[in-house]
Amino acid sequence: MTDAGPGRAGRKTEQAGGSGRSVRVFYPDWEMECCGTPFSVGDEIAWTLVHEDVAPGDAAVWADCLDERGRLRVATRHGPAPEKGSGAPVVAGRVRSIQVVMAGYRAGERVPGERWLRPVERCPKWFARRVTAEPEAAPGAGPGDRSYHRDECGVIVEVAVARGRCEP
Secondary structure (H helix, E strand, O other), X not given: OOXXXXXXXXXXXXXXXXXXXXXXXXXXXXXXXXXXXXXXXXXXXXXXXXXXXXXXXXXXXXXXXXXXXXXXXXXEOOOOOHHHXXXXXXEEEEEEEEEEEEEEEEOOEEOOOOOEEEEEOEOOOOOOOOOEOOHHHXXXXXXXXXXXXXXXXXXXXXXXXXXXXXXX
């Protein structure tokens, strides 16, 4: 994959191929639903990354997607603009795997430490809401608690990268 073209100076990229390492990136549901193009296992991708802090209660369940500073790698189409020379990090490579992420919510807020994964061959364009409402399985839920539900909130993508680094 090349990184040529006007205005792309300062862009940090990873190239696919060879026996390089892989990184895991979270691609949020709203990013895909807004402006994303679904992709499949085996596709070549190049995405701008932002790094987000993870709540202490979620650090263990997101550990597989954290960079060496403990921040979540997130694909974005709305963050820094590498085409304008911002130097924003980019991950580029071949998609090795895709997993739909489902999280628990109570009264509209994410429940810390809850995450379920479902492997897929192709990233969905649209994500399911209120996939399941299992109040008995929710921590601290009582009989008849209807404030708890699970939503699909994005995908975790394993990307094969060949050389260099994903993060600056």
